[in-house]
Amino acid sequence: MADHSVIGTVRAAWRAWPAVARIAAIYVAARVLTTLLMLAVGAGAGSDSRFGADASPATYVLGWDAQWYWLVAVSGYPTELPVDDSGVVSENAWAFMPVYAYLAKVVGFGSWGLGALLISLVSGFAACLLLHRLLRARVGDRAATWAVVLFANSPLAVLFQVGYAESLFLALLLGALLCLALRRWWALYALIPLMGYTRPGVLAFALLLGLYGIWRWMRRATDPLPVREIVHVIALGGLAVVVGFSWQLIAAVVTGRADAYLETELAWRRGWVPGIESFVPFEGWVRAAELWMRLWGLPEWLGYVALAVLVIGAAAGLLSRSVRRLPVEVRLWSASYILYLLAVFFPQSSTFRLLLPLAPLWGAAPRSRAGRSATLVLCLVGQWAWTAAMYGSGNTFWQVP
Incomplete structure (x- = not known):
């Protein structure tokens, strides 16, 4: 009886805290756990790891794509695209957007890594606050x-503590989804360019x-849609x-090549499937379905079956009862972003990282x-598992976050 009384008292005290204090406690505890995990992964890493034996969390901050953002911050973007011996465009900085790279340079006061870490940590906390605010009115404070x-x-929470722009x-x-839900239109004019x-991903927000706009139009009898809001949605x-x-x-003007950005993005794809000549929407998933079956020694037709199951499963998930409880802005965003990924992405080792913008779906977790x-x-x-594979033992093509 006494134990139940203590637990009840603790729960009551926890609920009495302001939301910002509770979320801060959750976030700090999570970051401590992730740091301990990074230390354990580094201590167990072998000499064949990309980061060497006994790598520290500070080393991981500057690992993998963080190097590209750092390169943008210190050297800018190339005016001439690098090419390989056959004249095909190779990997370069144009694949990485500038806001995070240059902001880390400013915040770090001479240490880009420090700036990147601070931005990721603070942005992660801000994201937690905004997620709670976005979901609370629809699913309640507890959920x-x-x-x-x-x-x-989450499985990729280490990205809150490394030099990636995801956080x-x-x-x-x-913030943009919350502004849309609250119909604070003017803030979106700043948030959209920043995103x-x-x-990459703002085209999915355009689809959203x-x-x-269609959803509001269909509900205009019960939820009035004034002309000024129509103008805002269209604009x-x-x-x-x-x-x-x-x-x-911008890439075309600076480099003098109209296809500079697409060729840069295809440079990464050609690392997986050589011989790709141009970008074709939705082709990436089909090519990947074939590739992964070959790598696993399975017939290619199984890849098509797996892809069909994946698409049907995603659609079913978006229509599930738990997801339908979420704000409509979250549901429309999730559908838009999934369609965007199907159109432009090539599934490879970064697939799970590319799913992070679906974070609002955590609101559909078991109750x-x-x-x-x-x-x-x-x-x-x-x-x-993800941190150990991508950072602890990461040294090959399928271990790039």
């Missing part, structure tokens, strides 16, 4: 808080705005489209205590 717990401890993009994205020049959608394609134009606890355990196990 929204659990969504933050799972998000902060900043998530904060901007969740677009932080990380189109779907949102913001147009802005997202312009920003989404502007990087291609029972056992289900939430089991999901948290799976998240922590996944975090260890």
Whole structure:
């Protein structure tokens, strides 16, 4: 009886805390756990790891794609695209957007790595606050808080502590979704360009705005749609489209090649499937389905079956009861982003990282205590496995975050 009384008192005290204090406690605890995990992974790493034996978390901050962002910050973008011996464009900095790279340079006061770490950490906390606010009105405080717990401890949570732009993009994205839900239109005129020049994905937000406009139009009898809001939705959608394609134009002007950006992106894809001549929407998933079956020694037709199952499963998930409980802005964003990935992405070792913008779907996590606890355990196990593979023993083509 006494134990139950103590537990009840602790729970009551926890619920009495302001949301920002509870989320701060959750986020700090999660970052401590991730740091301990990074230390353990580094201590267990062998000399054949990309980062060497006994690598520290500070080493991981500057690992993998962080090197590209650092290169952008110190050297800018090439005016002439690098090419290989056959004249094909090779990997270069144009694949990486400038906001995170240059912001880390400013924040770090001479240490780009320090600036990158601070931005990732602070952005991760901001993303947690915004996620809670976005979900709370629809699913309640308890479910929204659990969504933050799972998000902060998710399998790729190490990205909150390394030099990747994902953390900043998530904060901007969740802020934009919250502004859309609250219909604070003017803030979106700033957030959309910031998103677009932080990380690819703003074209999915343009699709979201189109779907949102249709949804509002269909509900105008019960949810009035004044002309000024129609103008905002159309203008913001147009802005997202312009920003989404502007990087291609900027790269073309600076390098003198109209296909500079697409060829740069294809350089990474050609590392997996040589001989690709041009970008074809939706082709990446088909090529990948074939590739992975060959790598695993399985017949290619199984890849097509797996792809069909994946697409049907994603659609079923978006239509599930747990997802339908989420704000409509979250559901439309999730559908838009999944379609965007199907159109432009080539599934490879970075696939799980590319799924991070679907973070609002953590609000659809199990609602029972056992289900939430089991999901948290799976998240922590996944975090260890992913960090160990990508950072601890990372040294080959399928171990790039």
